Amino acid sequence: MRRHRGVLLYAALLAQLAAGPSPASATAPTGPGAPLPTSQCGVVRSGETPLGDAEVTLYQAGANGSGRPRVLARTRSTADGHFTLDHHRPDDPRAVLYVLAELPRPGGAPADGDRTAPHGPVTLAAVLSGADAPTELVVNERTTVAVAYALARFTGPDGISGPHPGLQNAAAIAHNLADTGTGGIAATLASPPNGPLTSTMAEFNTLANLLASCVTGDACDRLLDLARPPGRERPRDTLRAAVDIARTPDHNAAALFALAQTSRSYLPALPAAPAAWTVALRYDGNGHEIDGPGNIAFDADGNAWVTNNYRYGADPTVPVCGGRTVLKLTPTGHDAPGAPYRGGGLYGAGFGITLDARGTAWAGNFGFQGTGCPIDPAPLERSLSQFAPDGTPLSPPEGWRQGGIAQPQGMATDRAGTVWVANCGGGSVTRIPDGDAGRAREVPTPALRKPFDTAVDPVGRLWVTGNGNDTVQLLAPDGTLRQTVTGGGLRRPLAVATDSRGNAWVSNSGVLPVPCADTTPADLAAAATAATDDPATRPGASVTLIRPDGTPAPVPFTNGGLFLPWGIAVDGDDTVWVANFGGHRVARLCGTDLTACPPGFRTGQPISPPDTGYPSDGLDRNTGLRIDPSGNVWLANNWRTVPLQTNPGGHELVLLVGAAAPVPTPPRN
Known part of the structure; x- marks a missing residue:
């Protein structure tokens, strides 16, 4: 009997050894207060x-x-x-x-x-x-x-x-x-505004089938060879292969699709190869709050603050007035506590939103509204709204009105806490030192017509685009004019972003007039509608690089899927991402750090497919584009593809999951 018991103990010991050691158990804390x-x-x-x-x-x-x-x-x-x-x-x-x-x-x-x-x-x-x-x-x-x-x-x-x-x-x-x-599809991906409304769920299943071709098939060598990024080591396993595909989504896209057809473990799957294996996930908050999201800013925790052009309305034929909320979504797409936030003079906020060093959010009240709204926007389009991190309005009911605010659009904050605002309807920018609205002052920019967007470079200088006269200006941190830039392909410029080396990157829509001063949203819609897939109908669609000394590159960058370029951002590797107001696509260009680009690439060369960019049927007409600290590219579905001016707003934010190098958010003071 003792011998039999000894055999059982020995067998149990062998089983434990076969299971392998548990390093955590060997070093786990013991005694009172130790985790269970x-x-x-x-x-x-x-x-x-x-x-x-x-x-x-x-x-x-x-x-x-x-x-x-x-x-x-x-x-x-x-x-x-x-x-x-x-x-x-x-x-x-x-x-x-x-x-x-x-x-x-x-x-x-x-x-x-x-x-x-x-x-x-x-x-x-x-x-x-x-x-x-x-x-x-x-x-x-x-x-x-x-x-x-x-x-x-x-x-x-x-x-x-x-x-x-x-x-x-x-x-x-x-x-x-x-x-x-x-082990199934998560509820967010399986349900509207995703699920059957876009191809992402089928693409996700196809990627799973691609891995299954190795897991239970005999296609491992083929998978690892196809997933290998240009100039990089071959991935050693299925997980690393999937990571490499996520990082280089257009590389061998058609061949990877063909390999995925050898497994049908997961359905529904894609019927044809995608141009790129980008995974686009749509967020709509609570489903009845987003209408015309304009732009995005991230707080220190990676939550997305979003402007809302219009009051939510599901029926595009029913007139809507200006949005009176600012959105705050968690990284998973849910409303933050108490969001969306109201008050503080909010009305029809546009492209302008930023967070200052204290973590307070600022939104520019442009006065957007649909045709047929009975409200006169003129008294409401000359203010800023400010919110505490918990959404409490800090601006008065009429908003902050100091400093010459007039149809505010792009906004930025420097490391010293100064908030900058482009006054699209006023031919100036507003400088707010330390985020103190009482000290706001107007800085005239007479060489700029329709100042639209702003960006601060690593040394605190401000870059401002002029959509109305194909110009960019560079201002010192105190607002002193340093440089006026023309040429370099600047044509109806919209957004501007700066990289780690102090270069400015400008998106040139080519044909889009921003709806401020003497231009209306209907003019913008007409220009967007006239632009078709024929490049001849959208001349000037490009990106201009301006060196830190204010010298533009002699020739603008094209291709990469550029189609009415609007929002622009630089990721943590200094590669450049561009949203498009048409074409349902995102463009990505090689930046000035060539080590982050495919071998042999040069600055400005498209990393995304030249003809299509990174396309997605989850995208509509996009304005804002920002990159979060997880490497997700966020886009604002600002307008519907066929916009009715009574309520042209789109209803989603879109993430290209893990597509970019993360951009850290500044810590809150």
Whole structure:
């Protein structure tokens, strides 16, 4: 009897060794106040097929770009794919946890728990944090694609790591793509304004099928070869392959689609190859609040503050008046507490929104409204509205009116806390030192007609576009004129952005007159309607680069899918992203840091496909474009594709998930 009991104990010990060590358990704190152990059950699957003998590891993501992930628990899946991970939950409530399931190389698992034996090319992944942990975690191709895209900019050779809040927000957004409790499509992706209304859900399934062609098929070498970015190392497994596809979405797009056809595990799938594998996710807040979103600004936590041109109305034939709310959406697309916010003189805010050093939000009241609205906008289009971080209005009921505010549009804030405003209807900019509206003063810009947008460069200088006379001006931090720039292809310029080296990038619509002063929204609509797919109908659509000394590049940059360029932003790698008021596409250009571009590229060369850009049927007429600290490109669906002037507003914000290098938000003072 004793011998039989000894055999059972020895067998249990071997089973524990085969499951592998749990480094977290070995070093877990003990005694009063120590975190209680937690068990996480799960299953590894490909489609409906269980994957046994996978090495399943639970990690805590690194806390910053150089921090290495920490192993919390490790085990192996049983023949039916199931596993249990016993671990101590980290003390940090912001910790990001994720699971990797690595399958052994063909020919069998490493024997006797030999962890030195190499894994195969199959690695599946799922994120645990960012949403409540499910009773049973499913790790499959869908959850892997969700991790690869949402965390594309935080996944490196050693695993996942990154700074707050970008890493945490990215983990939360992964749960908008895949449901880790079922392995299915997440509710956000499955439902309007996504779901059957766009092709993103089918594209997401096709990407999952692409990974399945390796997981349960024999296409691993082909997948890894096709996913390899130009000039970079070949990815070593399916997770890294999906990350590389997210980062270089147009590379081998058609060949990857053909490979995905070898698996039909996930449906519905795309019927034809996309121009690029960008994943576009639409947000509409509570579903009845967004109408004509104009522009976007991010706070220190990565929440999106958004201007709203119009009061919400679902029927475009019914006249709407100016929007009286400013939106604040969490990174996952939900209303922040108490949002949307009202008061403070808000009415028909346009392209102008910014946050100052204290985290207060400023919106410019342009006076947008649909035709047929009985309100006279003239008294309402000469003010700014200011809100505390919790949405409390700080401006009076009539808004801030000092400093010559007149049909305000683009706004920016410098590191010293100065707020700048372009007065499209006044031929000037307004300078507000330290965000103190009582000290606002008007800075005339006589060389600019219809000042439209502003951007601050790394040394605090202000760049301002003039849509009415193809001009850009450069002002010193105190408002003194430094340079007036013409030429370089400037033609109906709209937005401006600066890079880390002090260069200014200007989007040239070519034909779009902004609706201020003597121009109306109907004039803008007519110009937009006249522009067709024929480039001859949209001359001048381009991007101009202006060097820090005010010298424009002699020839503007075209192609990359530019089609009525409007919003523009520079990402953390200094590559340039451009929104378009037509064509349902986003353009991406190589910046001045050539190391961030494909090998052999030069400044201004299109990274996105030259003919189409990054297209998406989730896009309408886009104005604002901004990049958040998770690397998501946010776009404002400002107008419908066929706008009725009674209510032309679009109803969504669109994210290109994980498409860009993250842009850190400034810390709040």
